[in-house]
Amino acid sequence: MNTDTQAVPAMAREATQAAEAARRQIRDYGAAFAELGERLRRRPPRFIVTCARGSSDHAASYGKYLLETTLGRAVASMGPSVASVYNTQDIDLRDALFIAVSQSGRSPDLLRLTERAHAGGALVVGFINNVQSPLFELCDIGLPLCAGPEESVAATKSYLTSGLAFLQLVAHWSQAGALREAVSALPESLEAARALDWWPALEPLVDARSLFVIGRGIGLGAALEMALKFKETSRLHAEAFSTAEVLHGPLALVGPGFPILALAQEDSSAESTRHVVHRLVQLGADVHSVLPVPGSKPLPTVPGVPHAIAPLCQVQSFYMAVHRLAVARKLNPDMPAHLRKVTETV
Numbered sequence: 612m613n614t615d616t617q618a619v620p621a622m623a624r625e626a627t628q629a630a631e632a633a634r635r636q637i638r639d640y641g642a643a644f645a646e647l648g649e650r651l652r653r654r655p656p657r658f659i660v661t662c663a664r665g666s667s668d669h670a671a672s673y674g675k676y677l678l679e680t681t682l683g684r685a686v687a688s689m690g691p692s693v694a695s696v697y698n699t700q701d702i703d704l705r706d707a708l709f710i711a712v713s714q715s716g717r718s719p720d721l722l723r724l725t726e727r728a729h730a731g732g733a734l735v736v737g738f739i740n741n742v743q744s745p746l747f748e749l750c751d752i753g754l755p756l757c758a759g760p761e762e763s764v765a766a767t768k769s770y771l772t773s774g775l776a777f778l779q780l781v782a783h784w785s786q787a788g789a790l791r792e793a794v795s796a797l798p799e800s801l802e803a804a805r806a807l808d809w810w811p812a813l814e815p816l817v818d819a820r821s822l823f824v825i826g827r828g829i830g831l832g833a834a835l836e837m838a839l840k841f842k843e844t845s846r847l848h849a850e851a852f853s854t855a856e857v858l859h860g861p862l863a864l865v866g867p868g869f870p871i872l873a874l875a876q877e878d879s880s881a882e883s884t885r886h887v888v889h890r891l892v893q894l895g896a897d898v899h900s901v902l903p904v905p906g907s908k909p910l911p912t913v914p915g916v917p918h919a920i921a922p923l924c925q926v927q928s929f930y931m932a933v934h935r936l937a938v939a940r941k942l943n944p945d946m947p948a949h950l951r952k953v954t955e956t957v
Contacts, residue, residue: 620938621945622763622844626930629768630801633775635757637794641779643754647736648783656708656734659686662724663712666766666839667773670738671712672832673922674777680828681785691720694727705732712776713737714761714769716744725749738776740769763945765844767930770836771801774923793917800916804924807911809932812872812899816841817939819870821848825857826874826922827884833874833922837929844937844944854880854887867895872910875901876921901925 659678661671668688675686693699709728713721716739725746729735737750740758747753756772775797782790816822822841826834834851841849852861854873865871871891875884884902891898892906900907901921913924937944 620763620934620943621761622765622767623931623934623944625761625763626767626927626934627805628759629771629927629930630798630805632756632758632768632772633798633801636755636772636775637779637798639757640754641794643752644776644779645783647752647754647780648786651708651784652786654706656684657706659684659708659710660689660704660728660733661686661710661712662689662691662721662728664691664718664721666770666836667712667714669832669836669839670770670773670777671710672835673774673829674710674780674832676829676831677777677781677790677919681781681787681790689724691718691724694724695720699727702727702731704728707731707733709733709735710780711735711737711739711746711750712773713744713746714740714756714758714766716741716746718746722746722749736780738773740772765840765944771923771927774832774926778919778923789917790919793919796917797920797923800913800920800924801927803913804927805931807913807928807931809910809928810935812908812910813932813936814939815897816845816847816870816936819847821850822870822872823857823861823865824849824851824872824874825854825884825887826851827854827880828876828878829919830874830876830880830922830925833926834872836926837872837874837933840929840933841936844933845940845942847936847940854884858887858890862894865891865894865896869894869896871896871898873898873900873902873904873907874910874922874925876918878918 663671735751737753739747740756758769758772824834824838838849838851841847873888888904898907901910934944
């Protein structure tokens with residue numbers, strides 16, 4: 612691929628900046644995350660609510676599993692339309708932690724729900740890239756993503772830094788040494804993931820019409836994010852499923868040659884994921900898998916990374932290839948059809 616700066620899509624250039632953005636967030640706001648973690652230990656919330664859309668919501672899915680599996684706190688994703696469309700006035704969020712995640716911080720529905728959450732008694736925390744936004748001003752505690760400007764409609768580094776924000780929150784709240792080590796390891800791990808080549812797995816999709824992306828637990832958000840990027844950059848119908856859910860109705864669509872990307876991390880979900888990948892291979896699917904399973908094709912991963920950051924590293928590698936798929940399908944990955952950078956929904 613031409614390495615001239617002007618010839619490389621903005622999406623790809625911005626994706627390469629994720630590691631440095633992660634370093635900025637850790638360096639500049641690590642102490643603020645530590646302070647928040649101490650506050651939550653002193654007065655734990657009854658439950659946690661997230662508010663986000665698109666890529667930000669996929670990062671919240673990653674955070675949900677981290678929070679639930681590490682701290683045992685129930686996490687719910689609350690639809691912004693509860694406040695904006697249905698105009699629900701009294702939302703009881705007493706003693707809850709409400710986390711708003713956004714790149715722009717300007718969408719009216721997120722603003723409305725955040726206002727109601729504050730009125731309902733929640734501690735409102737924001738993971739927001741634009742610190743000049745109205746959403747940032749509404750938060751009791753605003754924590755910048757530090758991703759920097761993004762020109763491409765397709766978010767990259769802001770997704771990865773949103774994931775890091777959740778990781779920092781859980782690491783400092785739980786005081787888990789393994790998670791603190793994962794935070795420290797992320798920038799260098801993203802750099803290593805950036806150098807891996809996922810193009811051989813994506814090149815066969817140039818003429819594809821649909822595919823599955825599967826993952827489980829903290830890896831489900833990564834699957835959701837990849838499926839979205841296939842749609843918006845390459846006009847390719849991709850659906851994300853849990854490796855458990857794919858064995859239900861979606862399995863009926865699988866047959867010889869059906870393309871599947873299988874994501875995973877070496878945690879308690881790994882063995883069940885291997886079983887599912889084996890089943891998909893038996894059905895003749897063309898499976899590219901992070902985990903080695905006979906009959907599948909390997910997706911390269913950074914060796915030895917903490918499993919908590921494996922999904923973020925896999926997304927980083929994917930970002931470095933998916934823009935090439937868009938170009939191969941004669942599309943501009945920076946300017947998807949019908950989309951704008953800031954989507955203001957009601």
